[in-house]
Amino acid sequence: GAGVSQTPSNKVTEKGKYVELRCDPISGHTALYWYRQSLGQGPEFLIYFQGTGAADDSGLPNDRFFAVRPEGSVSTLKIQRTERGDSAVYLCASSLFAGSSTDTQYFGPGTRLTVL
Amino acid sequence: DQQVKQNSPSLSVQEGRISILNCDYTNSMFDYFLWYKKYPAEGPTFLISISSIKDKNEDGRFTVFLNKSAKHLSLHIVPSQPGDSAVYFCAASATGANSKLTFGKGITLSVRP
Numbered sequence: 001g002a003g004v005s006q007t008p009s010n011k012v013t014e015k016g017k018y019v020e021l022r023c024d025p026i027s028g029h030t031a032l033y034w035y036r037q038s039l040g041q042g043p044e045f046l047i048y049f050q051g052t053g054a055a056d057d058s059g060l061p062n063d064r065f066f067a068v069r070p071e072g073s074v075s076t077l078k079i080q081r082t083e084r085g086d087s088a089v090y091l092c093a094s095s096l097f098a099g100s101s102t103d104t105q106y107f108g109p110g111t112r113l114t115v116l
Numbered sequence: 117d118q119q120v121k122q123n124s125p126s127l128s129v130q131e132g133r134i135s136i137l138n139c140d141y142t143n144s145m146f147d148y149f150l151w152y153k154k155y156p157a158e159g160p161t162f163l164i165s166i167s168s169i170k171d172k173n174e175d176g177r178f179t180v181f182l183n184k185s186a187k188h189l190s191l192h193i194v195p196s197q198p199g200d201s202a203v204y205f206c207a208a209s210a211t212g213a214n215s216k217l218t219f220g221k222g223i224t225l226s227v228r229p
Contacts, residue, residue, distance in 0.1 A: 004159070006159075031215065033215075033216065033217075035217075035219075040221065041221055042120075042122075042205050042207075042219030042220050042221050042222055043160065043205070043217070043219045044219070045216040045217065045218070048215070048216055056216060059216070091159055091160070093159075095215065102148050102165070102167060103215050104150070104162050104165065105162070105215070105217060106162065107152075107159035107160045107161070108159050109157070109158050109159045110159050
């Protein structure tokens with residue numbers, strides 16, 4: 001079956017521009033997560049959706065970052081006024097059951113964002 | 117403040133021998149631990165997990181050991197194969213924390229033929 005997909009795979013933008021990153025979770029998975037992986041680091045949590053609502057956005061670094069999941073499936077991570085420090089790989093993951101600490105999260109291949 | 121620490125950035129082992137990857141954590145609320153494997157240009161792939169009610173979980177060549185009193189876990193791969201060469205991330209989550217994972221920085225494993 002299809003795994004988590006993310007588009008685009010690479011995005012190069014200029015400082016100050018707006019970008020959108022898309023995630024298609026595994027069909028039927030109710031929980032969706034966004035993580036960010038900077039060079040030499042492990043993935044860091046950004047935001048978690050249970051269905052359509054953002055249940056935990058405590059990892060978003062500032063108000064330039066926003067994410068939506070309007071129909072409980074596809075999610076879009078939006079970054080306004082991009083800065084060079086936003087350059088990283090943005091990973092999306094989904095899991096079947098929401099809210100259980102033993103859910104296994106399945107990751108997409110990521111979007112590599114480069115801000116020039 | 118790193119709550120999950122993988123202090124060795126790399127490990128090199130001979131094919132057929134055992135690989136032991138270590139991970140330490142500081143947050144006593146963590147009760148579920150996972151190992152992910154990552155190849156270049158791919159997302160992390162789930163490998164094996166362990167709940168805090170257990171001290172060992174085995175799946176084929178992969179075994180994870182958990183020492184709660186020491187806040188330490190390790191991943192054993194035996195026998196190691198060249199295809200195991202990848203970056204391995206240790207991750208942890210806590211009940212009631214919406215399953216968000218806290219990752220270590222990863223260990224690069226190289227298995228020499």
